Every structure is written in C-alpha cells, then in structure tokens.
Amino acid sequence: MKKSPSLALASGALMLLLSPASFAQTAGIAPMDQIVVTATRSEQKIADTILDTTVITEQDIRDSQAVDVPSLLRREAGFEFVQNGGIGSNSSTFLRGTNSTQVLVLIDGVRASSGTSGTTALDQIMLDQVERIEIVRGNVSSVYGSEAIGGVIQIFTKRGHGAPALSAIAGAGDRNTHRVTGTYSGEINDTRFNFTVSNFGTSGFPALNPNDSPTTNPNNDGYRNTSFSANLTQSFGPAARIGFTGYLTEGHLAYGDPFAASISDTYYANTRVGLVSVFGEYKVNDVWLSKLTLARGEDYGANFLNGGPNGLFQTYTDQVGWDNTFSFAPGQRLLTGLEHRRQEVTSTLDYTQTSRDVSSGFGGYTGEFGDHSVQANLRYERYSDFGSATTYLAGYGYRLNSAWRVSAAASSAFRAPNFNELYYPGFGSPGLQPERAQSTEIGVQYGSGAQLTKLVAFRTQVRDLIDGFPLANIDRAEITGAELSYRGEILGADVIASATAQNPVDESGGGDQQLLRRARRFAALTVQKTIGAWRLGGELRASSLRYDDNIVAYPTVVDTLAGYGVVNLMAHFQLSNTLALQARADNVFDRHYVLADGYNTQPRGCFISLNYQPR
Numbered sequence: 001m002k003k004s005p006s007l008a009l010a011s012g013a014l015m016l017l018l019s020p021a022s023f024a025q026t027a028g029i030a031p032m033d034q035i036v037v038t039a040t041r042s043e044q045k046i047a048d049t050i051l052d053t054t055v056i057t058e059q060d061i062r063d064s065q066a067v068d069v070p071s072l073l074r075r076e077a078g079f080e081f082v083q084n085g086g087i088g089s090n091s092s093t094f095l096r097g098t099n100s101t102q103v104l105v106l107i108d109g110v111r112a113s114s115g116t117s118g119t120t121a122l123d124q125i126m127l128d129q130v131e132r133i134e135i136v137r138g139n140v141s142s143v144y145g146s147e148a149i150g151g152v153i154q155i156f157t158k159r160g161h162g163a164p165a166l167s168a169i170a171g172a173g174d175r176n177t178h179r180v181t182g183t184y185s186g187e188i189n190d191t192r193f194n195f196t197v198s199n200f201g202t203s204g205f206p207a208l209n210p211n212d213s214p215t216t217n218p219n220n221d222g223y224r225n226t227s228f229s230a231n232l233t234q235s236f237g238p239a240a241r242i243g244f245t246g247y248l249t250e251g252h253l254a255y256g257d258p259f260a261a262s263i264s265d266t267y268y269a270n271t272r273v274g275l276v277s278v279f280g281e282y283k284v285n286d287v288w289l290s291k292l293t294l295a296r297g298e299d300y301g302a303n304f305l306n307g308g309p310n311g312l313f314q315t316y317t318d319q320v321g322w323d324n325t326f327s328f329a330p331g332q333r334l335l336t337g338l339e340h341r342r343q344e345v346t347s348t349l350d351y352t353q354t355s356r357d358v359s360s361g362f363g364g365y366t367g368e369f370g371d372h373s374v375q376a377n378l379r380y381e382r383y384s385d386f387g388s389a390t391t392y393l394a395g396y397g398y399r400l401n402s403a404w405r406v407s408a409a410a411s412s413a414f415r416a417p418n419f420n421e422l423y424y425p426g427f428g429s430p431g432l433q434p435e436r437a438q439s440t441e442i443g444v445q446y447g448s449g450a451q452l453t454k455l456v457a458f459r460t461q462v463r464d465l466i467d468g469f470p471l472a473n474i475d476r477a478e479i480t481g482a483e484l485s486y487r488g489e490i491l492g493a494d495v496i497a498s499a500t501a502q503n504p505v506d507e508s509g510g511g512d513q514q515l516l517r518r519a520r521r522f523a524a525l526t527v528q529k530t531i532g533a534w535r536l537g538g539e540l541r542a543s544s545l546r547y548d549d550n551i552v553a554y555p556t557v558v559d560t561l562a563g564y565g566v567v568n569l570m571a572h573f574q575l576s577n578t579l580a581l582q583a584r585a586d587n588v589f590d591r592h593y594v595l596a597d598g599y600n601t602q603p604r605g606c607f608i609s610l611n612y613q614p615r
Contacts, residue, residue, distance in 0.1 A: 031487040032447035038106075038134040038154045040366050040375065041143060041335055042325055047447045048368070050375045050395035050407045051140065052077075052456045052483065056133040063494075063528055063537065065570050065584040065607070067179065067200060069125045069133070069155065074541055075524035077483040077498035078137050078151075082517050082595045083123060085207025086602055088223035088253045088271075091123040096137055096458060097479035097504030097518050098150030102415050102435070106144075106154040108245045110275045112297030115315035115343045115356075118147070118418030121273050121299060124251045128169065128181040128198035129229045131158040137483070138458060139439040141391040141413035142377035145339075145360055149413040149437045149462065157229040157247050160185040160192040171582075171609025175220070177202040179609060190235040200225045205600060208256040212551050212598035216256035217263050224252045239283040248274040258551050258598060265306060272300035289325045314346040331368030337361070343419075351423040352430070357384040358416075373397040375409070385422065389414040389434050403448040413437040421466050429471040437462045451488035458482070467508075475508040477515060493529040494537075517596065519543045519563075528570065535572035540565065551598030564593035580611045 032047035034057070039049040046053055054076055066072040070081040070091065080094040095103045105113065105120035113120040137151040144152055164186030171179045178201050185194035201224040208216045227250070233243040251271045260267070277295035284290055297317040303310040323337040339360040345351060362379035375395040382388040395409035414434040422428045443456035458481055465475035481502025488495060500522050504515040514520065521544040528537030542565040550557035569585045583606065590604040 030447070030450050031452035036134050038136050038152055039140075039143075040333075040364060040377075041323065041337075042333060042366070044366070047405070047445070047452065048373060048397070049136075050373065050397050050409055052137040052441070052443060052454060052485075054135040054137075054485065054487075056135075058131050060496075061127050061130060061132075063535070063570070063572070064127075064526075064539075065572075065582055065609075066127055067607075069122055069127060069130065072127060073133070073135070073153070075496060075498065075526055075539060076135060077485040077500050078481075078502075079135070080518060080522065080543075081122075084596050084599045085221055085255065086204045086223065087202065088123055088225060088251050089207060089221070089255060091121075092517060092596075093119070093122055093153075094518050095135075095150035095153070096460060096483075097481065097502050097515060098460065098462070101418065102147060102149035102437075102462070104140075104144055104147040104152045106152065107247060107273075107275055107297075108157055108277060109154070109293070110245075110277050110295040110297050110319065111317050111341070112273050112275045112299055113147075113315070113317070114299040114301070114313065114418075115317070115345045116313045116347065116419045116424075118415075118420070121271055121301075122153070124225065124249050124271050124273050125155060126198055126200055126225055126227050126249065128179075128200075129157050129196055129227050129247065129249070130155055132156045137456070138409065138441055139391075139393065139411035139413035139437060139460070140377075141389075142362070142379045142393040142411060143364060145358075145379060145381050145391075146389075146414060146416040146434070149415055149435070149439075149460065157231060157245065158183065158185065158194045158196050159231050159233075160187055160194045162186055164188060164193075165614040166612075167614060168612045169609055171607060173607030174605035175203050175205065177605070177607060179607075192231070192233040194229070194231045196227075196229045198225075198227045204254070205603060206256065207599055208258060209598050209600055213256065213258035213260070215260045215263055216258060217260065217265060217267075219254070219266075221254045221256060223254070226250050241279075241281045243279050243281075245275070245277045247276075248272070267310075268304050270300075270302045270304075272298065274298045287326055287328050289327070291321075291323045291325075293319070293321045293323075295319045295321075309348070312346070312348045316344045318342045318344075333366045335362075335364040335366075337363075345419050350425055351419060352425075352428075353385060353419075353423050356419075358382070371399040373399075373407075383416055385430075386417065386433060389416075389436075403446055405445045405447070406443065407445070408440075408442045410440045411438075413439065417466060421471055427469070427471070432466055432471060433464060433473050435462060435464050435466060435473070449488075451486070453486045453488075454484070456483045465508075475506065477504070477506050477508075479504040479515075493527050496526040497524070499523040514547055516548050516558075517546055517561075519546050533574040535570075535574075537570045539568040539570075541568075542566075548597040551596075559597045561594045561597065564591060566591055566593065578612055578614050580613065581608070582611060583608045 034046045034055045078096045082092045084090045101118040140148045167183045169181040181198040183196040204222045207221040230246040275297045279293040281291040299315045302312045321339045326334040341358040344355045360381045364377040367374045377393040393411040397407035399405045417432040439460040441458040446453040460479045463476045464473035467475045484499045486497045504518045505512045525540045544563045546561045571583045
C-alpha cells in the first residue's frame with residue numbers, strides 16, 4: 001500500500017518533534033500531572049494510569065476553536081470519525097478500529113445512548129457545553145460494562161470555578177454559520193454552579209455527491225443546534241456533598257437520501273440527547289467514601305419526509321449506582337459498586353419487546369508498591385433479555401526511573417445486542433448473544449517536565465460478531481496496531497501529536513478484508529505558539545486509504561476511498577484582559593476528500609468570533 005504524501009509529511013514531522021533532543025521544559029501543570037477519573041472510576045494521575053488515557057482540558061478546547069466534539073477528537077491517537085456530510089449529520093465513531101457500537105460514550109458518567117442503534121449521538125454534542133474530555137483506549141468492560149471494547153470517551157460538562165462571572169462568545173463565518181454562547185458560573189462559599197446556553201447554525205453544503213445520487217435534492221443540507229447545561233454542587237463540610245447535573249442538546253438537520261424518488265423531496269431530522277442526574281457523596285471515615293447516583297438519559301430521533309413523519313426512535317435509560325471507595329493505605333485503593341439500568345424504547349415500529357433491565361456488580365483494585373503498580377477489575381452484568389456476562393482486567397506497570405515507565409494489560413469485554421438486532425420487525429433475532437472480545441496491550445511512556453510521550457502496541461480479538469440475515473453471532477475480527485502520542489512544549493510551542501498504525505481486519509471465512517471506513521495509518525499534529533498578544537497555530541490531519549460500501553450498490557460493491565491530508569489554521573488575539581478575537585480556517589487548501597462513499601466533506605471555510613472571558 002503506497003503511503004500518501006500528506007501522511008508521510010505528518011509522520012515525518014511527528015518523528016522530528018518527538019526527538020528527545022528537541023524537548024523543552026516549562027513551568028505549571030505538566031501533562032503527566034493531569035488528574036483523570038475514567039480509567040479506574042477514581043482519581044489518578046494520568047502518568048500513573050496503566051491503560052492508555054488522554055485528557056483534553058478546558059484550555060485545549062478553547063485553543064482548538066473547534067465547534068463540536070468530533071472535530072476536536074479527530075486529532076487523538078486511535079480515534080476515527082466519519083460523517084455522512086457536514087456537522088450534525090449521521091456519523092460513525094471508531095476507537096482502535098472497533099465498531100461504533102463497541103465504543104462507550106458517557107456524559108458526566110451517565111449513559112445517554114440509543115437503545116435501538118446502540119450508539120451515542122456524538123455528532124450532536126457542541127464544545128460550548130464541555131469542560132473536559134477523557135479518553136481511555138482498550139477494553140474496559142470490567143469497569144463500565146457493555147460497549148467498552150474499543151474504549152470509553154467521557155465528556156464532562158462545564159463546572160463553576162472562582163468568583164461568579166458571566167462569559168460569552170459570538171461569532172459568524174462562511175456558509176451563513178453563526179454561534180452564540182452565554183455562561184454564568186462560579187463559587188459562593190460551599191456552592192459551585194454553572195449555567196450555559198448555546199446556539200449554533202449553518203446553511204451547510206450538499207451532503208450527497210450528485211454523481212452518485214442523481215435523484216437527491218441538490219440544496220444545501222443545513223444544521224441548527226441549541227444546547228443547555230446546568231451543574232450545581234453543595235458541600236457540607238469536608239465529609240459530604242450533593243449535586244445536580246442537567247444537559248440537553250437539540251439538533252435540526254436537513255439531509256439527502258441517495259434513494260430519493262425525486263430531487264424535490266425534502267428530508268430532515270430532529271435529534272435530542274439529554275440527561276439529568278443527582279448524587280450524594282459521604283466520607284464515612286478516613287478510609288471509606290460512599291457515593292449514590294440517580295440519573296436518566298435520553299436519546300431521541302425523529303425523521304420527516306416532505307414535512308410528514310417518517311420514523312421515530314426514542315430511548316430512556318434510568319440508572320442508579322452505588323460506588324464505594326476504600327483507601328486503606330497510601331497508594332492502595334479498592335472500589336466496589338452496584339448498578340442497575342432500565343432501558344425503554346418508543347418507536348413508530350412495532351418492536352416485539354421495548355424494555356430491558358441490567359443489574360451489575362463490580363470491584364476494582366489499584367495499588368502502588370514503590371516502582372510497581374497494579375490494576376485489577378472484575379464485573380458481572382445480567383440482562384433481562386439474554387443472560388449474563390463477566391469481564392476482567394489485569395494490568396501492571398513498572399517505573400524504570402523518574403521519566404520512563406512500562407506497562408501491560410490483558411482484559412475481556414462484551415457488547416450487548418441492541419434492540420434493533422434483537423427485536424427489529426422482520427430483521428431482529430431474539431436469540432442473539434453478546435459480542436465478546438479479548439485484548440492485550442503493552443506500552444512505554446516517557447514523562448518529564450512539560451513532556452508526555454506514549455507508545456502503545458495493542459491486539460483485540462472480537463468473536464461472535466453480529467451479522468447476516470437472519471442475524472446471528474457468526475463473524476469475528478482482529479485488530480492489531482500501535483499508537484504514538486505526544487503532548488507538551490517544544491521550543492516554546494505547545495504541541496499535540498499522534499500517529500496510529502493498525503490492521504483492522506474481518507476474519508470471517510478465513511479472509512483478511514480491511515474493516516470498512518477504517519484506515520491502516522493516520523496521524524495528526526497540532527502546534528500553537530503565543531507571541532505577545534497573539535496565539536497562532538495550525539492542525540494537520542492525514543489518513544491512508546480506506547474502503548466503504550458503494551452508496552448505491554452495497555453490499556455487492558466496495559469502493560476505495562483515497563488517502564487525504566487536511567490543514568486547519570487558528571489565530572487568537574487578546575484585545576484586553578477579558579476580550580479576545582479568534583479566527584479559524586478549516587481545510588485551508590480546499591482539499592476534496594471522502595470519508596463516507598458518496599458523501600461530500602466540508603470545503604474551505606473561515607469562522608471569526610469575539611470571546612468575553614472574565615478570567
């Protein structure tokens with residue numbers, strides 16, 4: 001397979017930047033000292049995690065000037081994202097080459113996924129509502145349960161910090177794009193709060209290529225989004241806290257259908273992802289911390305053809321969780337917990353079953369013994385509609401010296417069949433069993449001062465994949481690969497770089513077909529530097545070729561999607577202590593490339609915003 005010039009350029013730049021001779025030291029919080037919670041469900045320095053974990057901070061989000069979560073995550077190792085058109089359109093998320101249904105997405109610890117498709121609408125989540133994102137790559141079913149074969153992406157909405165203050169963003173750009181955001185947040189004594197509301201809209205571009213879909217409506221496929229988040233936490237001394245979280249994002253998308261009967265047909269979709277949760281946390285004594293959480297997540301999607309209803313799918317997921325953390329010695333922590341979830345599906349289709357219950361029990365241990373570290377997890381889940389699943393994780397880390405560390409882990413995972421696979425009228429098979437996986441990985445990490453570099457080799461074998469007609473557990477896949485990532489400062493510039501080489505193949509029938517829409521190699525590089533009142537930067541994303549079903553002739557025809565490279569530029573000018581002007585140019589060379597067969601991608605565009613940030 002020939003390497004594309006763009007990918008070669010990205011890889012070469014990455015190797016140069018990661019050369020130890022070019023490392024620089026900076027003051028402040030180093031990347032390796034960032035605190036994460038997703039890897040083990042409890043606080044841990046990112047440098048001490050055994051699984052490959054990334055934290056994207058609030059400053060990272062501001063610097064990127066990206067609008068939605070997928071645009072930001074595309075620069076991360078192991079992450080691929082495909083959309084059927086522009087922002088807000090139907091999408092697929094791949095982490096370490098696994099399917100979208102094998103990647104778990106949490107919002108403030110809550111599942112808000114579709115029971116019918118088995119995925120979370122990541123394409124509807126705007127960054128104006130997000131404070132930080134944590135990514136854990138690899139099997140973590142033993143920590144979180146179903147879907148976490150490829151890993152977990154946890155999104156944390158904004159929290160209050162410091163004195164109460166108002167902040168705002170207003171901007172506009174090409175294709176009639178606009179963005180308005182207002183936030184009021186802060187702390188008053190023992191109370192922390194945040195309220196954020198945002199609105200985004202764009203007239204977009206035609207999602208479908210008319211050469212492939214001549215009957216589709218040629219008009220632009222626009223998108224509008226309105227989002228709201230609220231967080232409130234009240235502390236009662238050092239031992240007790242209670243809190244509330246509310247989040248809602250609503251999108252309205254115009255889209256094309258490759259099988260439309262006429263170019264005058266209009267299609268649009270309304271989507272909604274939301275959650276509400278309350279928690280109470282009590283420190284029983286110096287050893288035992290107990291937390292109880294109640295939550296409800298919602299996923300809603302309604303389609304319309306020429307103004308009339310054309311299908312509705314809605315899922316409510318009620319959740320209760322009881323976590324207990326025992327810190328019985330320095331560096332020793334035991335986590336135990338119980339969870340219960342109930343999923344209920346409403347649809348215009350006549351599903352033979354519309355609800356399920358999931359009961360879980362789990363335990364996890366993390367320990368530090370000098371230069372040695374250990375993680376062990378075990379989880380049992382029982383589903384009311386198909387049975388039970390047990391998963392494990394065993395990990396070990398060894399610190400060679402103050403900078404270098406090696407780690408290894410072995411784990412199992414599963415994915416529960418969704419309602420479409422089990423009960424879709426005329427298609428589902430109620431006798432399906434979970435997809436199951438085994439993973440191993442080994443990593444080496446260098447962390448010193450402002451530098452954090454990780455190289456991880458991994459292997460995931462998935463069996464009992466659900467496929468065919470009628471549906472059955474008949475397929476299997478294997479994904480092997482390596483991820484290289486770097487975050488830190490080089491020669492006064494802030495650098496985020498990643499490169500992934502993987503071999504995601506379908507092993508069904510003894511073949512080795514590359515899994516659809518996934519590349520064997522991809523890389524990203526982000527460089528930003530502050531010069532006086534200016535902060536200037538650029539992004540490069542590159543990918544090798546991929547394969548996809550022909551948009552019209554699937555599954556009989558598979559097309560090759562050429563490799564590509566895309567460059568984005570960012571500029572930030574600080575007008576005053578509280579006011580800044582920002583500009584972002586996407587796809588500056590107006591590169592035409594394809595992520596999904598028959599669908600267009602975003603052409604060149606520029607967006608300018610004015611940001612008021614009191615601190």
